[in-house]
Amino acid sequence: xxxxxxxxxxxxxxxxxxxxxxxxxxxxxxxxxxxxxxxxxxxxxxxxxxxxxxxxxxxxxxxxxxxxxxxxxxxxxxxxxxxxxxxxxxxxxxxxxxxxxxxxxxxxxxxxxxxxxxxxxxxxxxxxxxxxxxxxxxxxxxxxxxxxxxxxxxxxxxxxxxxxxxxxxxxxxxxxxxxxxxxxxxxxxxxxxxxxxxxxxxxxxxxxxxxxxxxxxxxxxxxxxxxxxxxxxxxxxxxxxxxxxxxxxxxxxxxxxxxxxxxxxxxxxxxxxxxxxxxxxxxxxxxxxxxxxxxxxxxxxxxxxxxxxxxxxxxxxxxxxxxxxxxxxxxxxxxxxxxxxxxxxxxxxxxxxxxxxxxxxxxxxxxxxxxxxxxxxxxxxxxxxxxxxxxxxxxxxxxxxxxxx
Numbered sequence: 156x157x158x159x160x161x162x163x164x165x166x167x168x169x170x171x172x173x174x175x176x177x178x179x180x181x182x183x184x185x186x187x188x189x190x191x192x193x194x195x196x197x198x199x200x201x202x203x204x205x206x207x208x209x210x211x212x213x214x215x216x217x218x219x220x221x222x223x224x225x226x227x228x229x230x231x232x233x234x235x236x237x238x239x240x241x242x243x244x245x246x247x248x249x250x251x252x253x254x255x256x257x258x259x260x261x262x263x264x265x266x267x268x269x270x271x272x273x274x275x276x277x278x279x280x281x282x283x284x285x286x287x288x289x290x291x292x293x294x295x296x297x298x299x300x301x302x303x304x305x306x307x308x309x310x311x312x313x314x315x316x317x318x319x320x321x322x323x324x325x326x327x328x329x330x331x332x333x334x335x336x337x338x339x340x341x342x343x344x345x346x347x348x349x350x351x352x353x354x355x356x357x358x359x360x361x362x363x364x365x366x367x368x369x370x371x372x373x374x375x376x377x378x379x380x381x382x383x384x385x386x387x388x389x390x391x392x393x394x395x396x397x398x399x400x401x402x403x404x405x406x407x408x409x410x411x412x413x414x415x416x417x418x419x420x421x422x423x424x425x426x427x428x429x430x431x432x433x434x435x436x437x438x439x440x441x442x443x444x445x446x447x448x449x450x451x452x453x454x455x456x457x458x459x460x461x462x463x464x465x466x467x468x469x470x471x472x473x474x475x476x477x478x479x480x481x482x483x484x485x486x487x488x489x490x491x492x493x494x495x496x497x498x499x500x501x502x503x504x505x506x507x508x509x510x511x512x513x514x515x516x517x518x519x520x521x522x523x524x525x526x527x528x529x530x531x532x533x534x535x536x537x538x539x540x541x542x543x544x545x546x547x548x549x550x551x552x553x554x555x556x557x558x559x560x
Contacts (some may be wrong), residue, residue, distance in 0.1 A: 157531035157556040160187040160502065161549070162261065164199070165218045165236050165243055167539035170207045173243070177250040180538065183546070184553025187257040189319050189534065190247060192309055193217045193231060195266045201539045203546070210539075215269035217305075219244040221402060225308040229270050229277060229291075229301035248314045259439070261313035264302045265291040266322035266330075266444060277301075279325065280354040282376040290326035293456060294356040294419045299426075306427055310434040317437040319470065323424055324455035325352060325416055327445040339383040342393035344402070347454050351412070360415055371408045396451070416456035425465045432467075435529045439468035439502070446474065448484040449491070460491045463498045470502045476511050478520045485528050502532035507541035507548065515548050522552045531556060 161180050168176050174196075179266075180188065196214035201207065216234035220241045236243060251258045271278035275286040277295045291298040306318055313556055328350040329341055341349070353372040361368035403410045424440055431438035440462050446454035449471055453459075463469055471488060473481040485503060492498040503525045505511075505518070512518035525533060533556065535541075535549060 158502070158533070159184055159553050159556050160189050160259070160532070161185045162189045162191070162504075162534060162537040164191050164194075164197075164210075164212070164537065164539050165201075166210050166212065167201065168243060168247060169236065169240065170201065170204060170210075170539075173246045173250050176538065177254050177256065178248070180549070181254040181256060183549040184557070185417060185549065187259060188251055189259045189261045190244070191262075191263045192219055192244075192260045193305055195263050195322075196268065197374070199540060203312060215267045216237070217277075217410050219312070219314075226304050227300065228297045229274055230271065231267070231305075244312070244314055247279035252445070256314050258314060259317040259319055260309045260312070261319040261321065262309055263321050264305070264323045264328055265293060265298060267291060268330075270301070276280045279350070279352040280357075281328075281349060282351060282353055282372045282379065287328060289328070289330035290322070292352045292354050292356060293323070293325050293416070294352070294360055295354065295424060297354065299423050302423065303426060303430055306438075307430050308435040310431050317435060317439050317468065318431055319439045319441060320427060320442040322444050323427065323440060324420055324446070324457050325350065325444055327454060329445070333495065343396045343451075343454075344399040345379060345382065346392040347399055348379055350454070351375060352416075353502045355438045357415075357419075360419060361412060364411060364415055366407075366408050366415065368412065371406075371412055372405070377407075389536045412532065413453065417453060417458040417461070420456035421458050421461040424462055428466050430560060437467035437551060439470060439499075440466045441470045442472055445559070448475070448480070448486075449488045459488060460495065463492050464495050466499045468502060468532075469499050470504055472504045472536070473513060473521070473525075474504070474506050474536070478517070478524045481505075482524045482528070485525065485530065489528065500532055501530050502534050503530055504534040504536055506536050507545040509542060509545055512548075515544075515551065518545070518548050519551055519555065522555050 197212040199210045214236040215231055217231050218234045218236045220237045248258055271288045277291050277297045279287045279290055279292050309318055327346055358368040428438040443452040443455040443457040446452050473484050475481055505521055
């Protein structure tokens with residue numbers, strides 16, 4: 156059965172009113188809402204409003220009340236939304252039920268600056284011995300326990316039919332903090348090498364597989380230092396991926412370490428899926444955050460094929476300006492799924508941003524591209540940031556989906 160989902164933030168429900176927001180999306184043909192529950196950071200422009208147009212989200216917090224004993228080690232605080240408006244999510248559930256709209260909980264796993272700063276022992280450790288502040292290490296037992304406790308608590312609320320998990324991965328460096336500065340080349344190759352985690356837990360996992368992780372760490376650090384400081388009087392082109400592919404073929408330990416990262420993430424995905432199913436909730440996994448498009452998900456340790464075999468749904472964030480890019484990502488994902496006896500349903504997420512679609516026709520061309528590939532689940536990002544014009548495109552997408560149901 157076809158689905159049209161809308162991603163939505165809790166601060167938009169507060170600004171517009173729960174019932175009004177649900178009525179709006181229902182009239183547009185939305186069949187499913189995905190509400191942010193535990194989010195990272197955002198400064199948001201809401202163009203359809205005339206007040207509360209700028210919103211600064213409370214970073215790295217839980218926006219619905221969770222039990223005091225949810226977390227055993229790493230923990231996030233409640234936001235003011237959770238503290239001052241604890242019935243917001245139950246009200247949304249009631250309104251969605253009344254409108255015949257399914258409700259899912261959308262949570263962020265390892266993209267958490269608060270935890271990475273407060274608990275650097277759980278953060279990604281670079282080849283140079285620097286702890287990054289944008290994300291947690293997927294191999295760290297405390298990080299993994301935190302993810303399971305977070306999504307376990309979300310599932311236990313009884314509010315959600317599905318959980319949508321984002322950033323269950325090794326996040327790439329260059330996160331987008333204000334005033335991030337670098338002058339050295341940060342392309343596909345150097346960004347990946349810089350993003351590799353060499354913490355004690357990753358090194359222990361590597362050692363269990365016969366990989367000399369310390370030697371690889373030293374090799375990666377030496378190569379980054381060399382290439383960043385090499386003279387190139389005529390300039391030096393950035394790597395689009397071919398140089399990294401060559402290193403993976405010629406540095407066996409790098410290839411094995413990359414495979415290890417994929418297995419580390421996949422094992423956690425399997426645990427999260429089993430936890431959710433035990434609660435009677437479906438578990439849907441988001442594709443990599445910055446390792447995009449889908450053929451590059453492995454940069455963050457996301458094994459698309461293994462994930463499709465493990466989860467109840469997989470979401471591609473196809474936030475691209477052309478239908479050709481959407482088609483390429485989707486076609487490659489279908490190739491990765493082809494060998495599987497059974498594969499989780501795919502959802503393709505598109506923005507409702509004019510910056511990505513020059514016109515209604517461009518947007519609908521992407522919807523038609525998705526449908527032509529045999530995928531009938533589309534998610535739209537998102538309710539609050541859409542303009543009046545681009546939000547109206549939702550009805551056109553619903554009509555196309557309805558025609559293919």
